Amino acid sequence: MANNRNQQLVVQNARAALEQMKFEIAQELGIQLPQDGYYGNMLTRDAGRIGGGITRRLVQMAEQQLAGRY
Known part of the structure; x- marks a missing residue:
């Protein structure tokens, strides 16, 4: 994921999780x-x-998550 200043995460703490996901998927x-x-x-x-x-x-x-709510 590019580090673009125009991209704002809704949940700021999600950045590390998204980076980890990127590395996991690339490895897979x-x-x-x-x-x-x-x-x-x-x-x-x-x-x-x-x-x-x-x-x-x-x-x-x-x-x-949605399936768990309904």
Whole structure:
């Protein structure tokens, strides 16, 4: 996830959890993340796969929480 100043997290403490999720998903997909934090040389396809994995996992977590409420 890019560190963009225009992106505001609703829950500020979620940043560390999202970063951890990014590393977990990249590892599951066999994608090596750059050690220096610069993602400019990363393949767009790989970045999209990681972002898609994060989105799928977040949707799954939300669905589980909603299912528990009703």
